[in-house]
Amino acid sequence: MLKHAPEPASAATRLRPSLFAAVRNFAYRAAGIDLQEGKQLMVAARLWKRARAHGFPTADDYFAAVQRDPGGALEIDLIDALTTNFTSFFREPAHFEFLRARILPQLRLRSSFPIWTAASSTGEEPYSIAVTLLEELGADAGRRARVLASDISTKVLDRASAGIYPEERFRSLPPDWRRRYLLRGTGEQAGNYRFRPEVRNLIQFQRINLMESLPLEDRFPLIFLRNIMIYFDRPTQARVIAALTEKLEPGGYLFLGHSESLNGISHQLDHIQVAIYRKPGEWGA
Numbered sequence: 001m002l003k004h005a006p007e008p009a010s011a012a013t014r015l016r017p018s019l020f021a022a023v024r025n026f027a028y029r030a031a032g033i034d035l036q037e038g039k040q041l042m043v044a045a046r047l048w049k050r051a052r053a054h055g056f057p058t059a060d061d062y063f064a065a066v067q068r069d070p071g072g073a074l075e076i077d078l079i080d081a082l083t084t085n086f087t088s089f090f091r092e093p094a095h096f097e098f099l100r101a102r103i104l105p106q107l108r109l110r111s112s113f114p115i116w117t118a119a120s121s122t123g124e125e126p127y128s129i130a131v132t133l134l135e136e137l138g139a140d141a142g143r144r145a146r147v148l149a150s151d152i153s154t155k156v157l158d159r160a161s162a163g164i165y166p167e168e169r170f171r172s173l174p175p176d177w178r179r180r181y182l183l184r185g186t187g188e189q190a191g192n193y194r195f196r197p198e199v200r201n202l203i204q205f206q207r208i209n210l211m212e213s214l215p216l217e218d219r220f221p222l223i224f225l226r227n228i229m230i231y232f233d234r235p236t237q238a239r240v241i242a243a244l245t246e247k248l249e250p251g252g253y254l255f256l257g258h259s260e261s262l263n264g265i266s267h268q269l270d271h272i273q274v275a276i277y278r279k280p281g282e283w284g285a
């Protein structure tokens with residue numbers, strides 16, 4: 001095991017411009033993430049943390065090893081470290097109200113339908129969708145609906161598929177919601193809650209990098225692509241929207257984050273309301 005060099009007092013000031021440029025290039029190529037100059041501090045801190053975790057004496061040595069391992073565990077680990085995973089249950093609640101009031105009355109007439117959340121982070125978004133489905137469709141949700149939750153980060157997908165969250169994550173939600181959809185942890189899990197199997201069983205987790213060709217046969221009546229476009233530059237946004245438009249059914253909806261829009265990129269979707277877009281065409285049966 002290599003001895004760790006002590007972390008410099010100010011790692012950011014020690015990140016050579018050429019190393020920052022190389023990491024920036026790596027993040028763009030691997031994940032489409034556009035790390036602006038203002039992200040230097042964040043990049044330096046995360047690079048040092050991963051270098052130390054893997055036993056490398058310097059950030060340069062660590063990054064050189066990442067580059068010798070394209071597609072390997074070191075590369076995936078660094079992508080995990082450079083992505084921003086903030087999320088919460090029922091984030092931007094207007095979308096869940098739109099799903100409940102405008103979309104599910106149509107979808108419930110079908111024998112089956114899939115919903116895709118394409119940057120699902122630690123799972124709060126797909127679990128919020130699954131709970132909305134159970135609230136509206138009851139036991140039928142399990143027979144008819146399926147939620148595909150994908151992300152580039154294997155670390156967040158592992159946490160999401162476990163479905164375990166500390167109690168404070170649920171504070172703003174109705175107490176009877178906890179009783180119906182969660183199991184209280186005991187022993188080592190005291191203070192945590194886990195989603196009940198009927199909620200977890202609605203969701204499938206899969207690593208999908210939106211920069212690569214999409215490994216999906218389905219077309220979806222609804223895709224969540226929320227709070228990820230802000231990390232992409234315009235050409236990347238345009239490419240991702242074109243690829244996801246292909247995966248939408250005619251008449252299908254795309255949700256972006258509330259601070260995101262398709263202004264400035266060419267696309268084929270109709271704007272319905274803030275951060276909600278629809279592909280022209282009729283709903284399938």
Ligand SMILES: C[S@@+](CC[C@H](N)C(=O)[O-])C[C@H]1O[C@@H](n2cnc3c(N)ncnc32)[C@H](O)[C@@H]1O
Pocket residue numbers: 030031032033083084085086087088091118119120121122125150151152153156208209210211225226227228231257
């Ligand atoms: C800020 S979170 C958004 C979570 C959730 N959609 C929400 O709105 O609360 C952004 C997520 O995008 C994921 N991400 C970044 N680049 C990606 C890519 N190229 N392909 C797929 N997911 C990516 C990150 O790993 C992160 O979990």
